[in-house]
Amino acid sequence: MKLKLALFALMMSVLTVLTGCEPLTVLDPKGPQAARLASDIWITMFMMAGIVIAVCVWLVIMLVKYRASKQPADYEPPHIEGNPWVEGILVGIPVIIVAILSVISVQSNYIVESAPKGYEDKEPLVVYASSSDWKWHFSYPEQDIETVNYLYIPTDRPLEFRLYSHGPITSFWIPQLGGQKYAMNDHVTTLHLAADVEGDFMGRNANFSGKGFAENKFDVTAMSQQEFDEWVKEVKETADPLTEEKFEELLEPGHLGRMTFTGTQQQFLPAPEHHHEGDKYEEHDKNKDGHEEKQDHHAASDKESDEKKHKNHNE
Numbered sequence: 391m392k393l394k395l396a397l398f399a400l401m402m403s404v405l406t407v408l409t410g411c412e413p414l415t416v417l418d419p420k421g422p423q424a425a426r427l428a429s430d431i432w433i434t435m436f437m438m439a440g441i442v443i444a445v446c447v448w449l450v451i452m453l454v455k456y457r458a459s460k461q462p463a464d465y466e467p468p469h470i471e472g473n474p475w476v477e478g479i480l481v482g483i484p485v486i487i488v489a490i491l492s493v494i495s496v497q498s499n500y501i502v503e504s505a506p507k508g509y510e511d512k513e514p515l516v517v518y519a520s521s522s523d524w525k526w527h528f529s530y531p532e533q534d535i536e537t538v539n540y541l542y543i544p545t546d547r548p549l550e551f552r553l554y555s556h557g558p559i560t561s562f563w564i565p566q567l568g569g570q571k572y573a574m575n576d577h578v579t580t581l582h583l584a585a586d587v588e589g590d591f592m593g594r595n596a597n598f599s600g601k602g603f604a605e606n607k608f609d610v611t612a613m614s615q616q617e618f619d620e621w622v623k624e625v626k627e628t629a630d631p632l633t634e635e636k637f638e639e640l641l642e643p644g645h646l647g648r649m650t651f652t653g654t655q656q657q658f659l660p661a662p663e664h665h666h667e668g669d670k671y672e673e674h675d676k677n678k679d680g681h682e683e684k685q686d687h688h689a690a691s692d693k694e695s696d697e698k699k700h701k702n703h704n705e
């Protein structure tokens with residue numbers, strides 16, 4: 391018994407120390423998508439806490455009320471079978487809990503998959519975010535610049551990230567702006583985010599992808615549109631152009647610090663934006679250039695142009 395208690399105490403202190411390592415950034419949202427997810431987490435935690443408290447209270451009542459007592463030797467407890475009230479409560483409460491959580495999750499799914507709340511009328515800034523072992527590459531087609539391992543974003547525009555990977559499957563995650571989404575090879579997924587406030591946020595790969603995974607992080611800085619424009623202008627004046635040769639070097643497995651280039655990898659290595667049959671996640675594409683290209687690509691022979699695109703990015 392003493393050993394068990396000691397083990398339990400040890401486990402609890404380890405847990406306490408571990409949870410103290412990092413602040414819970416998911417509960418400190420800086421954008422509408424993350425705010426929705428944080429409120430979902432709070433609702434779930436309150437519901438769980440309610441259940442735990444109710445069960446503990448009920449347990450104490452039962453222990454006190456039905457504790458062992460002296461009964462005559464010939465005492466026989468009454469035989470009770472089927473109580474509609476007890477059974478109704480036992481089945482009903484879990485059904486209600488699951489129903490509430492289901493409605494909330496499905497609603498949230500639609501909300502985080504669409505344009506961020508409050509940013510519906512604004513043109514999104516499109517950024518291609520692609521991963522390679524163990525870096526993140528950000529192409530800004532509108533600005534015609536590219537960065538490695540850091541992301542500058544304006545606060546008053548919605549962001550449309552187009553995710554894919556040059557290597558194994560990874561997951562793009564900026565906890566304070568929204569949930570994670572997978573970045574796959576030969577396939578683009580779209581993630582809609584927005585930052586309400588200026589500041590520095592952490593971004594990382596949330597899916598194990600080999601030995602450099604732990605350091606597969608990037609810095610996110612949200613700033614005013616004016617500061618963002620100034621930064622773009624400065625990059626255009628000072629950064630080196632991104633050549634295909636240079637980009638091949640960047641793709642080599644390893645770690646790189648922050649890097650900045652003019653031009654984007656999209657010019658020589660376009661994102662794999664073809665559709666697969668049954669693809670249903672890319673239909674809300676509002677970007678003009680991307681959309682026209684996709685429609686053409688669809689209207690022509692899907693298979694033929696798919697094959698052409700595959701040659702570009704398949705090994």
Ligand SMILES: [Cu+2]
Nearest residue numbers: 576577664666
């Ligand atoms: Cu695809």
